[in-house]
Amino acid sequence: MEFHTTYSENNYTIYVNNGILKETLLKYTNQYEQVFYIIDSHVYDLHEKKFKDFNNVIKVPRGESFKTIENTMSVIDELLDQNVKRNDLMVVIGGGATGDGGAFVSSITLRGLDYIHVPTTLLAHDSAIGGKTAINRKQGKNLVGTFYRPNAVIYDLDFLETLPEEEVLSGFGEVIKHAMLDGQESIDALLEKTKNGVDIKNLNAFILNGIRTKMYYVSVDEKEDNLRKFLNLGHTLGHALEYAFKLKHGAAVVLGIIGALYISNKRYDDTFDIKSFINYVKHIGYDLSPLKNMNATEMIRYMSSDKKNMRKSYIGYVVLREFGQPELIEISTSDLETLLNELKAIV
């Protein structure tokens, strides 16, 4: 399957399928004098055979630990020491974190090198689309970065076979989100297909659908000035829980989605059957205890961008009028606190 972006320039192709890495990559690497590979060290160990023809491999610290200025600058220094040129190609192989950091490196080395992203996690069906790059600072996640489009995304689903359960569930959180943003039919099909558990081999159609949904939002609003904000469904509370309870991103998003459904129900006459959604997510393996144990005031402090005027401020929150109909509302921190405390009681 191939997707094509629809920007006015610098468009690229997203290839999704099993076993496509070698052949697809060659189409691109052939055009460059020099290619550098940035690979998550854990992914390298698990899939070494796939990489045996590569020259210029730079292994980077696994997952989130790569996303620091020190680690990304040290990759840049390695590239510069190896005499990287403006017309060389970078290939970034790993999950969302390696993608964020590797794309950041590509975007600022010699003012921007061509790069191809090869996502290796389920979550990366989300993170690889949309051109956001990022590293973390002590003040928070993803606070430094760029918008920078890859030259291609090659999503070889064979990589997913080695994903541990926990990472599958994390990625699946974004699959659920995308299905909810897509509409009733999508989410119904997804819940039906996974009612007895999430098997990565059954997900291809939903991954494709998720990519399609994400592509729609980032194509109409690349810089997140308006519609792209809808992709934050489940993320407002999700990020706060992720931070407070050190959760996997997608697992936190699932809890955040429960919050969004609850608030949506309060706004629009109980549209959603929350009880049965809660049962479903418990059944397929998510831990709901953080939602039960959260401190609402603390969560709101994390959510509030204006720490100085928190008491008086409003928080932007994505809710659903129905599946496929997201809306951005503003909730006062005091109303939100009440809602979160109600929610704790029903989980």
Place this chain on the structure above:
Amino acid sequence: MEFHTTYSENNYTIYVNNGILKETLLKYTNQYEQVFYIIDSHVYDLHEKKFKDFNNVIKVPRGESFKTIENTMSVIDELLDQNVKRNDLMVVIGGGATGDGGAFVSSITLRGLDYIHVPTTLLAHDSAIGGKTAINRKQGKNLVGTFYRPNAVIYDLDFLETLPEEEVLSGFGEVIKHAMLDGQESIDALLEKTKNGVDIKNLNAFILNGIRTKMYYVSVDEKEDNLRKFLNLGHTLGHALEYAFKLKHGAAVVLGIIGALYISNKRYDDTFDIKSFINYVKHIGYDLSPLKNMNATEMIRYMSSDKKNMRKSYIGYVVLREFGQPELIEISTSDLETLLNELKAIV
């Protein structure tokens, strides 16, 4: 005087005149909730009165010393600590170095903040146009950076009054370059006007012309894939001399231009009167001894991007068929070495 860029989107205005800072800035700052000012500490001391109404001033190390990852990240941390938001404005005040570093900060903080550049040197008539941002690494200058357009450039020529002679001459190197790229008439007028020395007060027309010339090249080729390379007139040898002799950028460019004229003459039947150009630049205060004392082999090592195959390689060099007609040629390192040694003899 106002210039308007002609990109397909994200266009901006370049305001050039004396005494325009306060009034012009207000038109923009009024539209933002929060404005942060990044100011060269030396410029701050010299022009403190101009800045007295500013909140949120971040003074940064003077000139080139700001352009490190450590210094730029520390500004970013200060912004994050002060709760900077994606819709805040940055105003960057200083010479080309402050501009390069401040624009880099603006381009990667929260994936890009709006920013206005307020250039304060003569050289910045060049560096403020074209959207290149940069910091240095131990491997060389400007190796890390982005392409990022400002929301406006406000060039208040009053700042130039405090520029020391040495900085005037440095900036003037780019003024000469722009006039030569523009054509015979421009360079004749410039040489005539400055034949008894460079007085910053007489330069306004030439500054405007330089901006116009630079704008032309960056508008037809923002990312330097082809025509923008012509702006490197004088820079190939110039950068090597700058590095080897620790020269001011524009002073090195002037020496580089002499080299370019010499090579042009060898290619195209002695078009240029090099002797009289050399006399002129000496007379207005440039030191030509680096050109006399350079080691040609060493210069070529600096110029060569492919250090491994230097002996066999070719170097891209901008020459002039006549004033206003730049061309990019490739010279073998051995031919270039001969030419540079000839040049040393005639300086």
